[in-house]
Amino acid sequence: MNFADWMSAVQNRTEDALAHWLPPADTQPARLHDAMRYAVLGGGKRIRPLLCHAAGAALGALPTDLDRAACAVELIHAYSLVHDDLPCMDDDKLRRGKPTVHVEYDEATALLVGDALQSLAFQVLINQPVDNLHDSHIAGQVDSPGLMGLPYCQRRLSMLLLLAQAAGSRGMAGGQAIDLAAVGQTLALEELELMHIHKTGALIRAAVLLGAHCGNADADTQTTLSHFANRIGLLFQVVDDILDTEASTATLGKTAGKDAAQNKPTYVSLLGITRAKALAAELRDEALAALAPLGDRAERLGGLTRYIVERRF
């Protein structure tokens, strides 16, 4: 399968799995469930699920085993976008080419959508049979997780911890807080990097390492992939800053130029566009070099690295 076909296949199966695990829009509370589906489905590049599947593919993990991890990370990402777009944060009106959740619904609903998507991410990552998750209800008994061996069970707990830490105050939410404090400030390159390592890097790293866990990665491979993930996380952000400067709102599906408008420090504002592009090339090369120990098995991860640099939105 060529890279473009593989990418489409992962995006499609992710969309299907998310649609399956999100509560149906006709179950109570219907407005909340409708808004959760609006926030998650029908858009997004699914970069994190792609990274999760690519890392898993490098280790021979089955796509069916990777879906939960991929969707859990995407649900955390989706919740963070909903909250980040709220008036008290970035106050953004457009996301993935559609009105943001608080514009389409209301602020209170958007707040609850984010909160509930975070809970759902953990529900999905806990490896329950799908139907149990869907049929369970607070009034019912909790079913035991399906049959599994001890190593599998312990690995699942490690994965849950990895996701919870990546989402929390020392990960993504912490990065948002650093971002808030940085508005209007002049940051050194190291400070900007620290912000992004948390804000976007933590979850991107989680996506890669959760995929690796699904493939029973040994400690050396986890270290290799962790190094790769740190590079790709920064690369993704540098490219985002370049696109925010150069692309149009129509192409991006979100408001272009908003970082500059909000006086937020970016790689472009700090380095200028030429040096930012040189940094992106450098990070791309470092990411690809980090994959060397995996040889041909890293094909999809390498393809994604190039895709991230060359993307136009």
Add this chain to the structure above:
Amino acid sequence: MNFADWMSAVQNRTEDALAHWLPPADTQPARLHDAMRYAVLGGGKRIRPLLCHAAGAALGALPTDLDRAACAVELIHAYSLVHDDLPCMDDDKLRRGKPTVHVEYDEATALLVGDALQSLAFQVLINQPVDNLHDSHIAGQVDSPGLMGLPYCQRRLSMLLLLAQAAGSRGMAGGQAIDLAAVGQTLALEELELMHIHKTGALIRAAVLLGAHCGNADADTQTTLSHFANRIGLLFQVVDDILDTEASTATLGKTAGKDAAQNKPTYVSLLGITRAKALAAELRDEALAALAPLGDRAERLGGLTRYIVERRF
């Protein structure tokens, strides 16, 4: 140990454990961590941790094993209060006798505090050695959970699922959504009950059942405690509505009379104060009756039931 001493002991050990598991206020991002500690520490009746410890005590669970479950539930509760107090929700200025988080800090910080507390709740419930949780960092490797047998590991996954479902769109967050939709509406008693079963009942039930899980409760005992928890959850809410009508803001530590002011349906507005008090007495008796199969082992749960009815704030 008499009931009052037991209650103080649980409240104190919960405060200590929360203070231990919350990130230190001098670690980055410091403002976020400071606000997280402000939101959680130094206040609150700790009803949910008390219920968790009381259920565990009925089954001979060790207090040290119960601390994680008790604190995880309390962290979810604390996050929900922070988000519930936001201007787009109840817009409340006072909580536990102090300015609410968005008043003391700012709205964006309060949003992130709630988000990060939810992540932390899951981190705490995953049974990692305490120091690993604290020393771990997104840049580091994830440690494997400590040594445990398969039944223990599977039980931990069941507990995580119970908490995630109780917090999510079919639990607490769903209850908030039903609450939003109910403002200004005339609800039937059944509809009001449905709202509270989700909004406060789901997490109270989780507190009881997580305590039961720590004591390796069999299916019959879980059913018994689930029935008890459903009664105590409604009882708690009916008493809350009575207090909101009868107590002063100074006594409550939060704004009194706000439900009526916001035109929210309550048991008092629906039934009148006399019938609401009769309902509380009925629910108390049903809760106590539900405990019968546990005999003397339910001493703490019975004591808490009476405490919840007799509380003045």
